[in-house]
Amino acid sequence: MGTIAEGVRQAIDNCLKVKKNDKLVVITDKETLEIGSALRTAAEKRAETAARFFIMEDFGVRPVPFPDVIQEALLTADVSIYAAQGAKGELQTFRRPMLGAIDANPRLRHAHMIGITPQIMTDGMCSDYKEIQRISKLVYEKVRVARTIRVVTDKGNDFTAEFSPDLKWIISDGDIRPKHWSNLPDGEVFTCPATLNGQVVIDGCLGDFFTEKYASIEDTPIRVQVQDGRAIKASLECKNDALRREYGQYIFESDENSNRVGEFAVGTNTGLTRLIYNLLQDEKFPGIHIAFGSSYPTKTGAAWDSKTHVDGVLKSPSIYVDGEPIMIKGAFQL
Numbered sequence: 001m002g003t004i005a006e007g008v009r010q011a012i013d014n015c016l017k018v019k020k021n022d023k024l025v026v027i028t029d030k031e032t033l034e035i036g037s038a039l040r041t042a043a044e045k046r047a048e049t050a051a052r053f054f055i056m057e058d059f060g061v062r063p064v065p066f067p068d069v070i071q072e073a074l075l076t077a078d079v080s081i082y083a084a085q086g087a088k089g090e091l092q093t094f095r096r097p098m099l100g101a102i103d104a105n106p107r108l109r110h111a112h113m114i115g116i117t118p119q120i121m122t123d124g125m126c127s128d129y130k131e132i133q134r135i136s137k138l139v140y141e142k143v144r145v146a147r148t149i150r151v152v153t154d155k156g157n158d159f160t161a162e163f164s165p166d167l168k169w170i171i172s173d174g175d176i177r178p179k180h181w182s183n184l185p186d187g188e189v190f191t192c193p194a195t196l197n198g199q200v201v202i203d204g205c206l207g208d209f210f211t212e213k214y215a216s217i218e219d220t221p222i223r224v225q226v227q228d229g230r231a232i233k234a235s236l237e238c239k240n241d242a243l244r245r246e247y248g249q250y251i252f253e254s255d256e257n258s259n260r261v262g263e264f265a266v267g268t269n270t271g272l273t274r275l276i277y278n279l280l281q282d283e284k285f286p287g288i289h290i291a292f293g294s295s296y297p298t299k300t301g302a303a304w305d306s307k308t309h310v311d312g313v314l315k316s317p318s319i320y321v322d323g324e325p326i327m328i329k330g331a332f333q334l
Contacts, residue, residue, distance in 0.1 A: 002126030012042040022078040024051035029084040063090035066097035074101040083113040088209040110181035115280040124185030124281040127271025129174040136173040136268040150320040159198025187269025187284035192295035192302040195229040204313030215277040231259040257306035262295035
């Protein structure tokens with residue numbers, strides 16, 4: 001564990017590499033204002049210039065629509081930071097349009113810190129990023145030419161994902177470069193699978209607004225059968241009736257691809273020692289997470305998209321790349 005100040009320095013100096021005269025944009029909310037302000041101050045000190053600073057509640061009641069003034073600021077910025085909490089519906093109204101504006105600026109280096117907390121700033125943001133980059137490279141070399149990856153857990157998860165050479169594997173290891181925005185804290189290698197089949201059991205935590213609302217789902221895991229890359233509605237099970245209904249509505253009733261597996265990712269942040277049931281950090285924990293919804297087409301090269309994206313973290317998986325184990329019950333075998 002470190003300090004918030006150390007986490008801020010890591011983000012500004014090591015990940016974003018803010019330099020003199022960079023044009024800065026910082027977006028935060030009232031709940032995250034202390035962290036957002038600390039990031040702003042450190043970035044301004046390094047760039048020796050004032051940041052465009054936005055507080056989301058200044059634009060209305062959450063979920064807020066994405067304002068034109070922020071879009072215009074992002075299109076001319078060199079460095080941007082989004083450090084705020086999620087609100088139901090805001091992925092569609094705010095974050096997806098924001099990421100579209102970020103993708104439209106080829107020189108922008110963006111740190112995406114959705115759900116950031118003081119605990120994460122002193123934990124995942126203080127990890128050894130040289131080690132994360134080493135592990136991420138090793139994982140990437142194993143998976144980048146994989147035809148199939150099988151994932152098994154003691155809770156009954158057993159699925160096999162198939163991959164296409166036309167879809168890119170992305171290393172996300174804290175080294176934020178132009179055109180490649182990343183979540184912080186970082187540490188994952190991901191792609192969009194060509195297809196996926198089998199039983200999915202999500203027993204860690206969920207993404208989007210679910211992470212704040214439900215936290216740990218270890219005792220009420222999501223179980224769903226996936227066939228040809230799509231979740232089967234009739235197979236969805238969860239002992240928490242409210243969660244089952246809300247999750248089912250999200251992945252089956254949002255759009256034509258919201259039940260499709262859009263992301264397959266291996267967490268590589270070996271500095272993390274436990275799940276804290278906040279997706280921003282937990283998806284980087286050594287293991288597997290998959291997401292139903294958006295395939296991040298601008299990153300992976302997938303030919304389809306969705307307006308939704310909900311990650312699910314699996315606890316202590318065993319991972320077999322074309323039959324070779326690279327993780328057994330949560331421990332890397334690299």
